[in-house]
Amino acid sequence: MLEDEPIFEDALFHQKRKHGVWREIEAPAIEGPIADTHAHVQMLRDPALALARAGAHNVGFVECIVDPSEDGFGPFRALPGWLLEATGTLRRITGHCECGVHEVVVAVPRVRIACGVHPHNAKLYTPELEAALRAHLADRRVSALGEIGLDYHYDLSPREVQQEVFRAQIRLAKETGLPICLHMREAHDDGFAILQEEGFPEAGTLLHCYNLDEAELRRWVDAGCFIAFGGPLTFKKADEVREAAKIVPLDRLLTETDAPFMTPEPLRGIACEPAHTVWTADLMATVRGAETPEERAVFFEQLYANAVGLLDREPTAWQRSHEDGVHA
Incomplete structure (x- = not known):
């Protein structure tokens, strides 16, 4: 994505200007670790560098989204190497940058995996793919099933097929004891109805990449869902998103990126990565009225x-009973 972008091997944020000019901009101060609950790490040009930069900015947790119909299971195999390389890169970029982050104890984020078939790819869902997905859900690094749901904006799979595959994966999540990460676009009525019929998983439901108004969001909140906000929260014309963020109970509010998509202000126009969570988190604190350093620290601690309470749990009973069958 955006292959013409230079790769900056440092811990700084670089804003794209006109005529191929780039400038460094100062990161907001975040009083505590933060989490990116939705990132397509394997789609980044340099996953290890991105994870190192995230660690430099105190992103302590990242949920990597894997779609086996599109990504295969390569990210499962690649993740240890990314983390190892990121550890060395983090030492290098924090030891030489002048952004202040080298004064803080930093570490590469803890990374867990959400695995599931996106509604775009529902037409590819076969018994063989489901069997492979089931096998990989037993991997202890997997902490959620997703992203799953419905997308009526692009309709890249027939709607009836999307609905059938969504139901199948809800049932699989309930069988495995895992929470689900939802992708819903222009399909919230059907998606909510299906979840009511199938039953929301006891392990939890996360509504990802929310861009709805307060009226639509309220029923998802009332159903007990966790709500994740990413780059759109920062967009200049997204007042309705910021207003909606005010109604989510503090104990179910999350930050995300959807990297490499949905880059927040003031970095729009470049590929997003987990480190960019700092911009969303910073504005989220303002939206929720956390103003003093003490209030912000408490706010970020809760987020x-x-x-981690939702996505960094111990293996489920199903995973423990099936771990012997995990593929390498």
Whole structure:
């Protein structure tokens, strides 16, 4: 994505200007670790560098989204190498940058995996793919099933097929004891109805990449869902998103990126990565009225606890009973 972008091997943020000019901009100060609950790490040009930069900015947790119909299971195999390389890169970029982050104890983020078939690819869902997905859900690094749901904006798979595959994966999540990460676009009525019929998984439901108004969001909140906000929260004309963020209970509020998509202000126009969570988190604190450093620290502590409480749990009973069958 955006292959013409230079790769900056540092811990700084670089804003794209006109005529091929780039300038460094100062990162907001975040009083505590934060989490990116939705990132397509394998789609980044340099996953290890992106994870190192995330660690430099105190992103302590990242949920990597894997679609086996599109990504295969390569990210499962690549993740250890990314983390190892990121550790060395983090030492290098924090030891030489002048952005202040080298003064803080930093570490490569803890990375867990959400695995599931996106509604765009529902037409590719076969018994063989489901069997492979089921096998990989037993991997202890997997902490959610997703992203799954419905997308009526692009309709890249027939709607009836999307609905059938969505139901199948809800049932699989309930069988495995895993929470689900939802992708819903212009399909919220059907998606909500299906979840009511199938039953929301007891392990939890995360509504990802929310861009709805307060009226639509309220029923998802009332159903007990966690709500994740990413780059759109920062967009200049997205007042309705910021207003909606105010109604989510603090203990179910999350930050995300959807990297490499949905880059937040002031970095729009470049590929997004987990480190960019700092911009969303910073504005989220303002939206929620956390103004003093003490209030912000408490706010960020709660957001982080929400993320790890939902997505960094111990293996489920199903995973423990099936781990012997995990593929390498």
